[in-house]
Structures are given as structure tokens and as C-alpha cells.
Amino acid sequence: MDNGSSLYSPASPEENEPDTCDSPSMDDGLVDAFGGLASLPVEVGERRPTCLRCRRPQKVCLCPFLPPQPLEVSTCLYIVQHPAEESRVLRTVPLLAACLPQGKCNVIVGRRFSEDRHPELAAVCRDSRTLILYPGSKSQNLEELVQNQGEGSVERNVIIIDGTWSQAKNMFLKNSLFHLPQQVQLNTQYVMSSQYVIRTQPSNICLSTLECAAVALSILEQNDDIQEVLLRPLKALCSFQLQHGAQIHHSKEHLLKNGMYDKPMPKNKRKIKRMEKLVTDHNDCPSN
Numbered sequence: 001m002d003n004g005s006s007l008y009s010p011a012s013p014e015e016n017e018p019d020t021c022d023s024p025s026m027d028d029g030l031v032d033a034f035g036g037l038a039s040l041p042v043e044v045g046e047r048r049p050t051c052l053r054c055r056r057p058q059k060v061c062l063c064p065f066l067p068p069q070p071l072e073v074s075t076c077l078y079i080v081q082h083p084a085e086e087s088r089v090l091r092t093v094p095l096l097a098a099c100l101p102q103g104k105c106n107v108i109v110g111r112r113f114s115e116d117r118h119p120e121l122a123a124v125c126r127d128s129r130t131l132i133l134y135p136g137s138k139s140q141n142l143e144e145l146v147q148n149q150g151e152g153s154v155e156r157n158v159i160i161i162d163g164t165w166s167q168a169k170n171m172f173l174k175n176s177l178f179h180l181p182q183q184v185q186l187n188t189q190y191v192m193s194s195q196y197v198i199r200t201q202p203s204n205i206c207l208s209t210l211e212c213a214a215v216a217l218s219i220l221e222q223n224d225d226i227q228e229v230l231l232r233p234l235k236a237l238c239s240f241q242l243q244h245g246a247q248i249h250h251s252k253e254h255l256l257k258n259g260m261y262d263k264p265m266p267k268n269k270r271k272i273k274r275m276e277k278l279v280t281d282h283n284d285c286p287s288n
Contacts, residue, residue, distance in 0.1 A: 082163030
């Protein structure tokens with residue numbers, strides 16, 4: 001802004017010249033007053049020690065709620081994580097990784113994935129055993145897939161997109177690699193309500209990434225105990241947060257249906273349609 005910039009333009013030498021050469025300037029006074037601050041030692045804030053297994057601060061370590069030994073599973077997970085998830089404090093993916101053997105939960109961070117820059121992920125996407133867990137009209141229910149594959153077990157790779165619904169949707173649509181694997185979804189009739197109650201979900205059937213993985217692994221490994229073991233640290237995390245001031249977050253669907261949604265309604269028609277869909281449609285189940 002012109003008026004603003006003029007306030008900081010330097011004055012002419014004649015205007016700044018003191019009446020006598022011996023009179024102290026204002027700058028000298030500032031140096032005398034604050035010059036000593038430069039010699040003070042800088043205090044570097046220490047980060048809280050972090051548990052190497054659960055990635056939580058040691059004072060709130062969740063390792064007592066993790067399995068004593070990593071779960072033995074044949075399925076290999078590939079968590080494709082939006083960069084924004086890395087900075088979130090209460091993430092579920094580190095807990096998921098802590099429950100599984102090394103190499104069975106691979107986290108790949110980014111927005112765009114190409115064959116040139118991500119050859120290993122591209123190879124996984126081209127593998128006929130790979131599934132991508134993403135709801136939609138082209139998705140087959142995972143339970144049906146397992147029932148139809150017969151008695152012979154197949155060691156599957158499962159790709160899960162980790163992010164908010166809009167982030168996950170954007171990543172799926174703009175990465176052609178994610179359209180190569182067979183698309184599957186969880187049967188919403190049997191999906192529990194999310195236990196991740198300290199974060200707002202779009203609808204009542206939307207699950208966190210850990211919960212999606214827990215349900216998918218239980219189905220693929222045909223072992224219901226897996227789901228219970230994987231959800232234990234998540235429940236402990238939520239319980240601890242609620243005991244220390246966190247509030248239970250109802251889904252947007254629940255808030256809208258019960259007249260409890262207190263934020264201004266969007267003016268954008270597309271966003272309005274999306275919110276209406278939350279109340280009427282139960283086909284979308286994003287993970288975050």
C-alpha cells in the first residue's frame with residue numbers, strides 16, 4: 001500500500017543530522033538499553049522423549065496396550081499418506097505399524113505418485129494380488145471377494161489412502177496408479193461406528209485408517225481377534241484424551257440429522273450437495 005510504504009522510506013541525511021556532533025542519537029540509547037540481551041544464553045526447548053515403538057511421548061506411552069509381539073499376518077499393507085497427516089498429533093497409523101511385523105505396514109507419504117518416481121509402489125499396484133480399499137460404484141465388498149476366492153489363501157497387498165475424505169478423494173482421482181488394483185470396500189451393513197471419537201468423521205460409518213486396516217485384516221486373515229487387538233491402543237488413546245479435557249466428536253452426519261451442526265452452512269452448491277449426501281447416502285466410507 002502506498003501510504004504504508006512511505007512510513008518506512010528513509011529520510012534525507014539533512015533531516016537526520018543532529019544539531020551537534022556530540023549529542024547522543026536515539027539509536028545509541030537503544031543499543032545501551034538492549035545491547036546486553038545479545039549476550040544472554042539462548043534456551044533451547046527440549047522435546048519430550050518419545051517412545052520408539054508407539055511414537056507417543058514416553059509419559060503417555062501406549063505400549064501396554066499393544067500386542068507383546070507383532071501380529072503374524074500374511075497381508076501386506078501400503079498406507080499412502082497425505083503429507084498433512086504427518087503433522088497431526090493424534091495419528092492412528094503409528095499405532096497400526098507398531099502392532100504389525102516390520103515390512104507389513106509400509107507408509108508412503110505424498111500427493112502424486114508416478115511410475116518413474118515410485119517404481120516400488122507402481123510394481124505393487126500392477127501386482128494381481130493387490131487391492132485398494134476405496135469405496136465407490138466399482139468396488140466389490142471385501143467379504144464377498146474372500147468368500148469367492150475359495151479355500152486357497154492368497155497373500156494380498158492392500159493399499160489404504162490416509163487423509164481426510166477430500167484429500168483421499170483427490171489423491172485417488174489424480175493418481176492413475178491407484179486405478180490399476182482391484183477396488184474393494186467394507187460392507188457398510190457390518191461396519192461398526194468409529195471408536196476414534198476424538199476426531200470428527202464425515203458420517204457414522206466412516207472409520208479411521210487404523211480401523212479400516214483392522215477390519216480388512218480380520219476379513220483377509222479370517223481372524224476376528226486381529227480387529228480386537230488392533231483397536232485396543234486406539235481405544236486407550238481416546239480414553240486418555242477424554243480424561244484430560246478432550247471432547248467426544250460426533251460425525252457431521254449425526255450433527256446434521258439432530259440439528260446440532262453449529263457452523264455456518266456453505267454457500268457453494270457442490271458443498272451443500274455433499275452435506276445433504278451425508279444424511280441420505282451410506283455408500284461412502286473414507287478413512288482418516
